[in-house]
Amino acid sequence: MKGLKIIVLAKQVPDTRNVGKDAMKADGTVNRAALPAIFNPEDLNALEQALRLKDRYPGTTVSLLTMGPGRAAEIIREGLYRGADDGVLLTDRAFAGSDTLATSYALAQAIKEMGEVDLIIAGRQAIDGDTAQVGPQVAEKLGFPQVTYVEKIVDADDKYVTALRRLENGVETVKAPLPLVLTVNNSAAPCRTRNATLLMKYKHARTVSERQEASEDYLYLYDSRPYLNIREMTVNDIQAEPEQLGLSGSPTKVKKIENVVLQAKDAKVLKPVDNDIDLLMKELILSHTIG
Amino acid sequence: MNNVFVYCEVEDGVVAEVSQELLTKGRSLANQLKCKLEAVVIGKGLDGVENQIFPYGADVVHIADDPRLEPFTTLPHATILIKLFDKEKPQIALMGATPIGRDLGPRVSSALHSGLTADCTSLEIGPHEDKKEGKTYENLLYQIRPAFGGNIIATIINPDCRPQMATVREGVMKKEILNPEYKGKVRKLDIAQFVSDEDFVVSVIERHMEKKKVNIKGAPIIVAGGYGVGSKENFKLLYELAEVLGGEVGASRAAVDSGYVEHERQIGQTGVTVRPKLYIACGISGQVQHRAGMEESAQIISINTDPDAPINSIADYVIHGDVGEVIPKMIRFYKSNTK
Numbered sequence: 001m002k003g004l005k006i007i008v009l010a011k012q013v014p015d016t017r018n019v020g021k022d023a024m025k026a027d028g029t030v031n032r033a034a035l036p037a038i039f040n041p042e043d044l045n046a047l048e049q050a051l052r053l054k055d056r057y058p059g060t061t062v063s064l065l066t067m068g069p070g071r072a073a074e075i076i077r078e079g080l081y082r083g084a085d086d087g088v089l090l091t092d093r094a095f096a097g098s099d100t101l102a103t104s105y106a107l108a109q110a111i112k113e114m115g116e117v118d119l120i121i122a123g124r125q126a127i128d129g130d131t132a133q134v135g136p137q138v139a140e141k142l143g144f145p146q147v148t149y150v151e152k153i154v155d156a157d158d159k160y161v162t163a164l165r166r167l168e169n170g171v172e173t174v175k176a177p178l179p180l181v182l183t184v185n186n187s188a189a190p191c192r193t194r195n196a197t198l199l200m201k202y203k204h205a206r207t208v209s210e211r212q213e214a215s216e217d218y219l220y221l222y223d224s225r226p227y228l229n230i231r232e233m234t235v236n237d238i239q240a241e242p243e244q245l246g247l248s249g250s251p252t253k254v255k256k257i258e259n260v261v262l263q264a265k266d267a268k269v270l271k272p273v274d275n276d277i278d279l280l281m282k283e284l285i286l287s288h289t290i291g
Numbered sequence: 292m293n294n295v296f297v298y299c300e301v302e303d304g305v306v307a308e309v310s311q312e313l314l315t316k317g318r319s320l321a322n323q324l325k326c327k328l329e330a331v332v333i334g335k336g337l338d339g340v341e342n343q344i345f346p347y348g349a350d351v352v353h354i355a356d357d358p359r360l361e362p363f364t365t366l367p368h369a370t371i372l373i374k375l376f377d378k379e380k381p382q383i384a385l386m387g388a389t390p391i392g393r394d395l396g397p398r399v400s401s402a403l404h405s406g407l408t409a410d411c412t413s414l415e416i417g418p419h420e421d422k423k424e425g426k427t428y429e430n431l432l433y434q435i436r437p438a439f440g441g442n443i444i445a446t447i448i449n450p451d452c453r454p455q456m457a458t459v460r461e462g463v464m465k466k467e468i469l470n471p472e473y474k475g476k477v478r479k480l481d482i483a484q485f486v487s488d489e490d491f492v493v494s495v496i497e498r499h500m501e502k503k504k505v506n507i508k509g510a511p512i513i514v515a516g517g518y519g520v521g522s523k524e525n526f527k528l529l530y531e532l533a534e535v536l537g538g539e540v541g542a543s544r545a546a547v548d549s550g551y552v553e554h555e556r557q558i559g560q561t562g563v564t565v566r567p568k569l570y571i572a573c574g575i576s577g578q579v580q581h582r583a584g585m586e587e588s589a590q591i592i593s594i595n596t597d598p599d600a601p602i603n604s605i606a607d608y609v610i611h612g613d614v615g616e617v618i619p620k621m622i623r624f625y626k627s628n629t630k
Contacts, residue, residue: 014439016439099406100397100407101400101401101404101406101407104401128438128439129438130409130410130438130561131397131407131408131409131410132393132397132409133393133396133397133400133407133409134397135397136365136394136395136396136397136398136401137397137398137400137401139398140369140397140398140401140402141401145365145366145492145493146365146394146398147365147493148365148390148393148394149390149394162496165390167390167500168389168390168554169500169501169502169503170498170499170500170501171498171499172362172495172497172498172499173495173496173497173498174364174493174494174495174496175493175494175496176492176493176494177492177493250406251404251405251406251449251451251452252406252407252408252434252447252448252449253447253448253449253450254445254446254447255419255433255446255447255448256445256446257438257443257444257445257446258443258444258445258446259443260437260443260444260579267593267603267604267606267607267608267609268607268608268609269608269609269610269611270608270609270610270611271610271611271612272594272610272611272612272613272616272617272620274620274624276610277610277617277620277621277624278624278627278628280592280608280610280621280624281621281624281625281628282624282628284569284590285625285628285629289568289569289589289590290512290536290537290569290625291625291628291629
């Protein structure tokens with residue numbers, strides 16, 4: 001079997017898992033700057049599945065594709081440090097305000113510029129939006145079948161992939177033809193850590209925009225080491241209809257955002273001592289809540 | 292034309308509860324919009340399935356019945372919905388936010404270029420003014436959900452594209468039979484008009500589904516544990532208390548993600564929504580997504596060592612203490628007071 005050409009869709013997201021008091025400003029609005037930007041966790045699971053295919057089937061290549069602002073190049077580097085072959089950053093002001101539909105349209109158009117692809121693997125959902133929509137929408141736009149909630153890619157060859165899906169009440173083994181889109185759960189294998197050799201090799205990998213802001217010292221590297229160039233695509237590099245991008249390409253719009261303000265209830269505060277707990281249980285029994 | 296549609300999930304001839312919950316909500320929205328409620332069921336062995344749907348107030352049930360349509364694979368279900376929606380032009384389409392709905396919904400909305408909002412915690416009808424464009428819209432579907440780690444509640448709308456699509460998790464809406472005698476029309480779809488061989492390229496080779504072992508939704512008393520419980524071992528205390536009180540054990544997402552308890556017991560926006568008469572939160576901080584799954588509990592007790600835990604603000608009783616200390620006392624004093 002010749003190797004597979006795989007694209008992993010990944011997103012850089014604010015770490016919304018541990019939003020503490022620092023994340024809220026005094027006026028009750030969200031302090032986005034306080035949240036570190038990370039590689040979306042389920043996209044890491046997706047990357048691991050791709051890298052396992054690369055381990056198993058020589059000739060397989062893994063390319064990362066991410067849509068985001070300039071600093072999202074950081075997750076391309078994270079992918080390279082773990083074994084991805086290259087990456088593409090799709091970045092342009094024209095994409096600002098995109099909902100999932102406009103995002104998947106832009107991603108699909110970028111994928112069309114990346115050559116023949118066999119398999120597209122994405123995390124099931126991102127921790128900031130939690131919608132799980134982009135994967136299936138990209139599949140629809142490319143006209144590829146889709147398999148979601150994948151826990152493990154069990155087998156692959158030139159024509160098919162067999163995958164184990166973990167659903168709410170059990171598991172399912174599914175066989176689907178290539179080209180195909182898979183979305184991967186966090187019940188799948190965790191992603192391997194950075195490889196020291198790859199880290200040394202790729203630590204200066206940069207997009208064109210990043211190089212323009214970098215110091216002169218390292219610029220010579222990019223001519224002699226082409227693998228350090230992270231491909232950047234803008235709206236001019238993809239065939240896209242402007243009205244399908246950004247805000248105008250987004251059927252969904254945010255009408256209102258309300259900060260969650262907790263109304264304090266008049267709670268009875270008790271101590272963890274015998275007397276208080278005894279009284280509590282008596283009260284609950286009397287009111288027929290328990291017993 | 293212009294009605295409210297609900298995609299009803301079915302397995303082995305049984306319509307899913309979440310779909311019935313959405314039918315109830317769909318009926319209410321249709322009443323407000325003065326339009327009809329229609330249902331779509333796609334599967335096999337569906338004779339009489341409309342009897343599980345009409346009582347919730349559906350005016351039309353579209354049925355696609357074919358052995359190839361179950362178990363669920365994306366393409367045939369998507370193709371049927373896309374073509375049906377293209378013809379019937381619903382204004383609103385709802386589905387459960389289940390592995391099926393979250394697989395199917397985006398595919399359909401992409402094909403129809405319509406907006407989709409996932410995991411809505413509330414659906415309402417209202418107007419919208421677009422000041423920039425100078426346009427006013429009436430009777431839009433407000434799709435409401437927590438976002439950004441649960442620190443904000445967002446109201447999403449689709450002003451121009453149709454259908455306005457939303458997915459909703461099980462238990463968020465209440466199911467209620469409108470009238471057991473309610474009858475509408477059955478429309479059997481001619482599958483050949485909708486699907487082709489290309490839609491069946493994905494095959495299910497093996498399936499192992501387990502019947503749900505626990506029914507948290509129906510439990511009158513829930514003892515729920517969070518990250519603060521600390522370990523799978525420590526959860527034993529919660530099971531003890533639940534057994535003594537005649538309740539069930541639940542958990543926050545953090546506890547499930549940390550492996551203390553199985554996913555079936557997760558309560559919250561991405562788990563189950565519950566309304567027990569008593570909810571005992573043990574070591575749960577109470578982020579918005581968790582509260583969304585239990586804030587309608589009649590009585591709430593919070594046991595937490597953190598006096599500022601968000602859950603304390605919605606609790607009726609707050610015990611500032613360690614779960615490992617407090618639960619044994621609760622068990623002891625429950626037993627001594629009920630002798």
